Amino acid sequence: xxxxxxxxxxxxxxxxxxxxxxxxxxxxxxxxxxxxxxxxxxxxxxxxxxxxxxxxxxxxxxxxxxxxxxxxxxxxxxxxxxxxxxxxxxxxxxxxxxxxxxxxxxxxxxxxxxxxxxxxxxxxxxxxxxxxxxxxxxxxxxxxxxxxxxxxx
Numbered sequence: 622x623x624x625x626x627x628x629x630x631x632x633x634x635x636x637x638x639x640x641x642x643x644x645x646x647x648x649x650x651x652x653x654x655x656x657x658x659x660x661x662x663x664x665x666x667x668x669x670x671x672x673x674x675x676x677x678x679x680x681x682x683x684x685x686x687x688x689x690x691x692x693x694x695x696x697x698x699x700x701x702x703x704x705x706x707x708x709x710x711x712x713x714x715x716x717x718x719x720x721x722x723x724x725x726x727x728x729x730x731x732x733x734x735x736x737x738x739x740x741x742x743x744x745x746x747x748x749x750x751x752x753x754x755x756x757x758x759x760x761x762x763x764x765x766x767x768x769x770x771x772x773x774x
Contacts, residue, residue, distance in 0.1 A: 627658075627687040628665035630699070637668035639706040644684050646702050651687075656695050661686040 627647070631640050644667065650656045665686045670679040689695060714725045721728050 623691040624688050625691050626661075626665070627684065627689065630689065631665070631668065635703060635707050638670075640667045640669045641682065642706055643702065646706075647687070647689075650698060650702075655698060656689060657692075658687045658689040661688055 627644070630647075631637075631643065634640060634643060647656070647658070651658045663686045664683040666681050666683045668681070670681060672679050714720050716726055716731065720726050721731075
């Protein structure tokens with residue numbers, strides 16, 4: 622059997638700035654049973670450089686080192702993942718009439734999300750109205766039934 626460390630595999634990536642995404646994809650593949658790998662006690666430094674907002678300088682993160690079994694399935698997965706990371710950008714498509722008509726975003730999914738938001742907003746408003754109605758009446762006052770009584774002049 623042939624084994625390869627995670628740090629060696631990351632060094633083979635075309636774009637080192639995508640190394641953090643690669644590690645996430647690898648962990649998911651191991652979790653789902655597509656790839657066999659084990660954690661090692663040491664850590665490896667990712668080549669991606671991060672920058673904090675409002676602060677000078679860059680920093681790097683580290684990940685737990687893994688030993689991966691190199692199989693034809695792993696090699697296939699590695700090629701597919703490398704291509705996906707190189708070609709796919711995580712640019713969020715702006716929802717507009719043009720993007721919906723062009724098919725860039727899923728209209729049905731957006732409609733379902735809108736429906737859920739509207740229902741949550743409606744339920745929140747109902748709960749708020751009910752709580753205010755109960756809180757507005759001081760203790761000891763009789764409960765209101767129907768119309769308010771007419772005032773005496």
